[in-house]
Amino acid sequence: MKFPQLTVTIASLSAAAHLSAVETAQSAQSAQSLLSTAVNLQLESGAWREEILGDLNGAIRIYQHVLEKPDLGERVRAETTHRLGVCFLFKGHSTHAVTLFLRVIREYPHAEPFANRAAENLLLISPDARPSDRTWYQDEASYLGDLALSLDGALEHTEKESALEIIKEMQESFGLLLSQFDTATDRQLREQQTKNLELITDLIQSGHWAPAKLKWDSNADLSALKSRTNQFETDDVNAWTTARRDAVALALNHKDADLALAETSRLLTFVTVVTELGANSLTRDYTRLLQETFTSVNRFARARQFSEARSFLRQANRVLDRTYGAYTLHVPGLNDFPESLLPELVASLSWIELAQNNLDDPGGEPSPVDSILKAIQQVETLRQRVRKGPASVRLDQWKSDFQAAATALKSEKIERGRKWLQPYSL
DSSP: OOOOOOOOOOOOTGGGTTSOHHHHHHHHHHHHHHHHHHHHHHHHHHHIIIIIIOOHHHHHHHHHHHHTSTTOOHHHHHHHHHHHHHHHHHTTOHHHHHHHHHHHHHHOTTSTTHHHHHHHHHHHHSTTSOGGGSHHHHHHHHHHHHHHHHHHHHHHTTOHHHHHHHHHHHHHHHHHHHTTOOSHHHHHHHHHHHHHHHHHHHHHHTTOHHHHHHHHHHOHHHHGGGOOTTTSOTTBTHHHHHHHHHHHHHHHHTTOHHHHHHHHHHHHHHHHHHHHHSOSSHHHHHHHHHHHHHHHHHHHHHTTOHHHHHHHHHHHHHHHHTSTTTTOOBOTTGGGSOGGGHHHHHHHHHHHHHHHHTTTOTTOSSOHHHHHHHHHHHHHHHHHHOOSSHHHHHHHHHHHHHHHHHHHHHTTOHHHHHHHHGGGOO
């Protein structure tokens, strides 16, 4: 079933220059009304594809197109984001779904019923898991760590406005976690942390910087936020990227331009390879965000604009921790590979990610088989550089599994192909 294309043409502002103030206002109101009608029709089209036709990929494309429009109302943006999350959930992409449901809760908390539905969906994804095991807690914990490092810098350089803003964001983050904790011990811990932050706020507002810094530094529960030791799985590349981000933050806190430049360069080398060799996928989109972020931080560091760099990095970390692709860069057997291969491994697996995403879209380009063959080609190139040892064994296994998946898909054995690819999901 085909849906008509709706085209809305809005006259330019210059063409309306001769209108009276009343006529101009009426014209703007009419244009907004037309835009609203167009968006509503697109949402109806997306809902039809999602709920009636079961065309999840078609619905996803429509919802993503709607979200690209500027000046969307909060309710429309919340509904579209929620629907997009539901589509990804039904496709089996729970990480992407969780990210979208969290976005609804955080950014549109008053847009009911969608904020409530998003919260219910999060619990449905893993109702029996402890809070620390739920995937959406990981990005919140990471952002708290980023904020903790930012507060170190604000306290060190007596930046009142920044310090108070950071503490407010930490309190909001704790509040989100607290709303989901289900044990008395966890709740007591978070409530105590909130009280400590309130005390530090009072000290800062009264100009008592030394006691505020002492209270912050001596509080073990709060300072533990900066530790990433137990935050990542053994095959999670984000452990490496987060370590680099933390090193940059510390260098900026200490006004060490050389270290900041060295660490940003390491990150930029990683993301450049992934964006050049990887598939056009969520992973590459995520690494592009890293690239844009640390290109800017690098520029600030070269100009020795440390305060501006720290402020920019804090805002960028919010996006990095809460966006598509975050915490999904898994490489099976990561410890078997030298660090120098890390970006090419992620680039290779991004093709597998693309293949998995297109398994339910027979007409999609490139086809899943073509994507797998691209991954095999890259693995073969890596294998020529790794002569022996655990890394060579791993790469041989990757190639074998990818070939088995391609063979299964060529025979239209979709579920069998899916099982071969599942262990390599980014």
